[in-house]
């Protein structure tokens with residue numbers, strides 16, 4: 001049997017990014033999840049969501065963060081489930097989470113009322129439906145999804161955890177081939193300090209102004225597409241603050257990594273406008289203020305666009321094998 005290819009990125013990952021102790025256990029869980037759902041005729045999407053954290057000290061007091069609330073990933077997870085997918089949700093600890101995200105701006109204690117009990121008891125707690133509108137509907141759907149085992153949440157905090165867990169996910173999903181989709185919405189740092197160059201203790205301000213030298217994070221999309229999950233449908237995201245360079249960067253990413261789609265967005269307009277770029281097409285997706293008032297979210301349109309493209313991809317892969 002041919003030996004699996006070891007890319008230079010594999011070597012770098014092992015040497016310079018601390019391997020999380022639970023990575024093998026998580027990989028087995030993801031592989032079992034994917035196999036179970038594929039057997040039941042379901043597709044599986046791996047969503048990454050939230051920003052990575054890059055420590056500046058090994059006993060970390062300070063770190064470099066990437067901006068992302070996790071809303072895109074969390075809401076997309078719900079729409080993928082409604083489209084018949086099972087979801088592995090690789091997300092930053094405490095970033096927005098499917099279903100609970102709908103109540104993230106509410107103070108839980110303001111939503112509860114205490115009905116005094118008799119005697120010593122603490123009494124009964126009631127939910128104020130005016131403060132938590134739709135809670136019964138959302139809770140019902142959340143429980144159905146949980147009981148159906150349709151959502152597998154996996155957490156990361158640091159860039160190292162993210163990279164190793166994403167690699168494990170890609171390898172775990174490779175067994176279901178083109179039924180797997182990657183939806184890489186997390187905001188991932190481009191820079192890091194290798195473990196060997198990181199100070200152990202808190203950097204002291206008494207040593208004067210801080211000068212940092214950071215290395216470039218290896219481009220993990222390359223081995224993911226080529227080596228780890230070569231048959232999967234892969235969507236990356238491109239975030240810019242300058243709209244004039246957005247499409248060029250998105251096309252460049254497609255040319256470089258040869259994956260299936262890039263969702264391009266600008267920081268300030270990301271809730272109302274994105275462009276889905278593929279080698280053959282360019283779809284502008286828009287959500288107007290009127291749509292928002294009706295409760296329409298742009299993630300519903302992104303997911304609809306990509307699930308249609310995934311259908312086509314699976315059909316083409318099947319035809320290619322005949």
Ligand code: PAZ
Nearest residue numbers: 068069070071072185187237238239
């Ligand atoms: O998480 P969020 O809803 O606040 O933002 C989503 C996003 C802008 C992080 C995502 O759409 C995205 O573009 N992710 C890739 C970021 C990047 O290019 O690094």
